[in-house]
Amino acid sequence: MMMLGTTPALLTFLIRLFVPESEKWEEEHKSGSTSHWVTTDLFGVLIGAIGPTMIITVWAYDKLDLPGGTTLPIPMAVKIPVTLVGLVIAIFGYTYPVVRYLQRGLVASGSLDKTAARRTIHLMLLGACLIGVALLGTWGSTQWAVKWAGEMTKNELQSREWTQIWLALGACTGTILAAMMGDWFGRR
Numbered sequence: 671m672m673m674l675g676t677t678p679a680l681l682t683f684l685i686r687l688f689v690p691e692s693e694k695w696e697e698e699h700k701s702g703s704t705s706h707w708v709t710t711d712l713f714g715v716l717i718g719a720i721g722p723t724m725i726i727t728v729w730a731y732d733k734l735d736l737p738g739g740t741t742l743p744i745p746m747a748v749k750i751p752v753t754l755v756g757l758v759i760a761i762f763g764y765t766y767p768v769v770r771y772l773q774r775g776l777v778a779s780g781s782l783d784k785t786a787a788r789r790t791i792h793l794m795l796l797g798a799c800l801i802g803v804a805l806l807g808t809w810g811s812t813q814w815a816v817k818w819a820g821e822m823t824k825n826e827l828q829s830r831e832w833t834q835i836w837l838a839l840g841a842c843t844g845t846i847l848a849a850m851m852g853d854w855f856g857r858r
Contacts, residue, residue, distance in 0.1 A: 677846075711767040711770045716763070721759030725753050815837060
C-alpha cells in the first residue's frame with residue numbers, strides 16, 4: 671500500500687519527462703528574462719538541510735553513549751538551543767536561492783527598490799508558516815488515524831486496514847486532482 675503512495679511522484683516524473691514546456695516559457699527562456707536562477711545557489715538548500723538534520727538528531731536521542739560505557743544525558747537546555755540554531759540554518763539555507771534570485775533581478779532591471787524583494791521574502795515566510803501549521807496538523811492526525819480506528823472499534827471489521835487503504839487512496843486521488851486543477855486553472 672505504501673508503494674502506491676509513490677504514484678503521484680512517479681506521475682510527476684513521467685509528465686516532466688514526456689510533456690514539453692509551453693511555447694511561452696521557451697520564448698522567455700530564449701530572450702534571457704528567466705536567467706536570474708543560478709544552480710550554485712542551490713548549495714544553500716543543501717546547507718539548509720543541515721538544520722533539520724540537527725533538530726532530528728538532537729531529539730532522537732535522550733543520551734549519548736560514550737566510549738568506555740559512559741552515558742551522557744542530553745538535557746532540554748541543550749535540545750532547545752540546538753533546535754533554534756537548526757531552525758535558523760534551515761530558514762537561511764532554504765531562502766538563500768530566492769534572495770539571490772531577487773538580488774539578481776534588481777540588478778538586471780536597474781532598480782534599487784528593495785521593498786518589493788523584502789515583501790516577497792516576508793510573504794514567502796508567512797506562507798511557509800501557514801502551510802506548515804496545516805501540514806503538521808493534517809500529518810499528525812493521519813498518523814494517528816489508524817491507531818484511533820483500531821482502538822475505537824477494537825479492530826473489528828479490520829478497521830485499521832481499511833483506514834490505511836482510504837488514507838492512501840485519498841492521498842493519491844487528491845494529488846492527481848490537484849495536478850489536473852493546476853492544468854485547468856493555469857500553471858501560475
